[in-house]
Amino acid sequence: MLTTEQVTQLRRAFDDDREAETFLLRLERYGPELQASLQAVYGERAGPLLQRLLEIMLHAFHTRPADLKRLDEARLLSPDWLQSPRMLGYVAYADRFAGTLRGVQEHVDYLEGLGVTYLHLMPLLRPRDGENDGGYAVADYRSVRPDLGSMDDLSALARDLRGRGISLVLDLVLNHVAREHDWAARARAGEARYRDYFHIFPDRSGPDAYEATLPEVFPDFAPGNFTFDEAAGGWVWTTFNTYQWDLNWGNPEVLAEFVDIILTLANRGVEVFRLDAIAFIWKRLGTSSQNEPEVHHLTRALRAAARIVAPAVAFKAEAIVAPGDLIHYLGTGTHHGRVSDMAYHNSLMVQLWSSLASRDTRLMAEALRAFAPKPTNTTWGMYVRCHDDIGWAIGDEDAARVGLSGPGHRHFLSDFYSGTFPGSFARGLVFQHNPATGDRRISGSAASLAGLEAALEDGDEVQIDLAVGRLLLLHAVVLGFGGVPLLYMGDELALLNDPNYADTPEHAADNRWVHRPRMDWALAREVAEHPETPAGRVNAGLRHLIAVRRSLPHLHASIESVAAPCPDPRVLLLRRDHPQGTLLEVYNFSEERVALPAYVLRGHLGEHAADALSGSAFALSRPTVTLDPYRALWLTAAEVSA
Known part of the structure; x- marks a missing residue:
């Protein structure tokens, strides 16, 4: 990549031979990836751009704090850190969680107690005043919203989190800036x-x-x-x-600006960057200007630059796109495993809610089978709910393979989760109805969409029990799928829709704020004292799922979850083949008791199995296994002593 003379010149930029060797070894490893992607995108402009990036990277390397350099070395020794079953994400708006960054720091004990190892604080870099798309209209990437604190507060929070084994995650908006930037x-x-x-x-x-x-x-x-x-x-x-x-990413100056921004924030302690709106950054006439090949080259270039200076840093692609497009954000072909380290499994989230409404898992199983295997060094971010609306990304081809109409099923889901379908348990709001296409997206908290709000209003204990069961089932799938499970703030307390979201003028036109309530710290204190309440049951059940997950090596994210055939459409089977044995996950997506033929499980596990979630033993030689409503099992083969 560099001539002997260029290497000699680089060495002169260091006073410490060991530091020089570290930088040059990383440059030797990742430099070719950086150079190849720059050449693919910028052609003859790639050479001068590379020289400019080297200056930026050298400065960032020299100014990187010692404790972060130590983290870099630790991550190089454990490159699968994001794939560990111990990873658990928590997603929150800093102000709605604790007021300020210092307030967040005061509640790190709560996050640590929940088992969180990855904290995503929603957009906190300084946005434009007034309407700002929830913070995604950034006016300054190098300062924090004044009401939240300062960059020094951010560094202090990152340092505290790092000391507790929690990685700080921030949004990096790549496609656009605020008009006021x-x-x-x-x-x-x-x-x-x-x-x-x-x-x-x-x-x-x-x-x-x-x-x-x-x-x-x-x-x-x-x-x-x-x-x-x-x-x-x-x-x-x-x-x-x-x-x-x-932004015009065809201009190499834009890439250089973002390399500098990423490394500056990394030196402040940011460990994971959520690459917002990544699919949109390259424009091409005659296309949708989404998912263009240059997007993946540009992401690979950004990742390579970060790896040279700060290999502790990881990238997460916010690419809410079709499965066939999504896999490219983790890397295919020459990009295999070299683009983003993590991507959102949006399809899993959509299929969870689809199966819950239809009481039928065949579409989910079909959609999951259609996913290409991801690179083994990458991971999924899975979630029950997030800060955004739910767009019904149901593929017409997937739907047709199970005898459904794609448009018809999407229409059904919008009706069901807006509460207009007869017998619906959900309390959601329609977001962005498009009359031309008929698309209607849905806003609503997990608990309200799962029926808890309606059940509490009616005082119906049976429906309350079912709603709690639905919430725990959804989280069991997410925690058992393999990747980084992402808990949205308040879901661990079964927080309901915020009926007063429109009282804030800048939120009134955007009903997604209905599922962005403020953290209820009084309730967080009460759940431990009153475990019998719906919130207490959800909290205790979720904590149990998290604890069991941490104990199972089968949930390492290098292993794929594969949807296995099941004769009962109400039941989803996911198989994970780990070197330590097979884990078979069994999920009943209905409020009915299901008698599942035991031979279905026996074919995967043999005559005897143990459920990691309940500690129960199962003799699979009997005719059936009974699954209670919304029951989840995480089964491994069990040896029986003579």
Whole structure:
């Protein structure tokens, strides 16, 4: 990659021979990946760009704190740290969790007690004032929202978390910046260098040509993908909102800016970057401008640069795309295992809610079988709910293979989870109804969608029991799938929809805030004293699932969960073949008691099995195994002494 003379020059940048050797060894390992991706995207501009990136990386390496350099070495010795069954994620807005970053620091004991090893604090870098897409309209990547604290507070929190074995995760918005960001302000002021950071068109001819194949992300309140900006004197590409300006990643200066941003934040203690809206960053006429090949080269380049300076850092792709597109964010072909370290398994989340409503797991099993195997050095982020709405990403082909209409099933799910389908237990809200396509996404907390809100309103103890069972079943699948389970703040307390979300003016137009309530610390204290309450039962059940998960090597994320055939559509079987033996997960997605033929389980485990969740033994030589409503089993083969 470098000539002998260039290596000699690099060595002169170090006072310590050992430090120089560390940097050069990493450059030798990851430099070719960086160089190849730069060449693929930027062609003849790749050489000067690489020299600029080397300067940025050298500066970041020299200024990286000693304790983070130690973490780098530890992670190089345990490259599978994100894949361990001990990993447990927690996702929260800092202000809604504890007010400020110092407030979060005061509640680290709570997170540690829950078993959290990965804390994702939702957007906290300084956004534009007023409406800001929940913080995703970033005005400054190098400062924190003033109401949350300072960058020094962020570093202090990261250091405290790191001492407890908890990795700090932050959002890095790659596709766009706020209109008020310095780059955009300078572009509006006419600086040619910064105008080239964006896609600005003098008239509608360019935008109209692109619009012919571009979808709309927020058709209700942000129709179209371009906004006329008077100060800029042209039409600006704005995929998400008028105040979010899409960046021009065809300009190598943009890549250099983000390498510097990533390494600066990494030196503040950020260990995982959630690459927001990663699918959208490369634009190509005549396409949807999503999932283009350059996206994966650019991500690989960013990852390689981070590996050279801060190998403790990992990337998580926020790519809510079809399964056939999703696998590329973990790497295929020459990118295999070299793009992001982790990606959201959005399909699993959608299929969980689909199976819960239909009491039929055949579509889920079919959809999971359609996934290509991921690279063994990568992992999934799985979740029951997140901060976002639920878009019914049900593939028409998957649906057809089990005798369903894709559009019809999506319509059913929207009706069911908005509570309009007869007999629905759910209390959700329709988000972003698109009359042209019929799509209706859904907002709502896990507990409200699973029926707890309606059951509590009715005072129906039977339905309360079933709602608790549904919530624990969903979390059992997520915790048993293999990857990093992500708990959304308050789900461990079965928090319901926030009926007052619209009282905050900037939230009123976005009903996703209904499932972003403030943390109920009084309830968090009460659940331990009152385990018989619905919240107490969910909390205790979840803590038990987490503890069992930590004890099972079978849940290492290098192993795939494979959907196994099951004669009863109400029951999902997931098989995991680990070197220490097979783990068979059994899930009843109905409120009915199911008599499952024992031969189905015997074919995987033999005559005797043990359930890690209950400690029960099962003799699989008998005709049937009875599964109570919403029962979950994590079964391994058991030896029986003579």
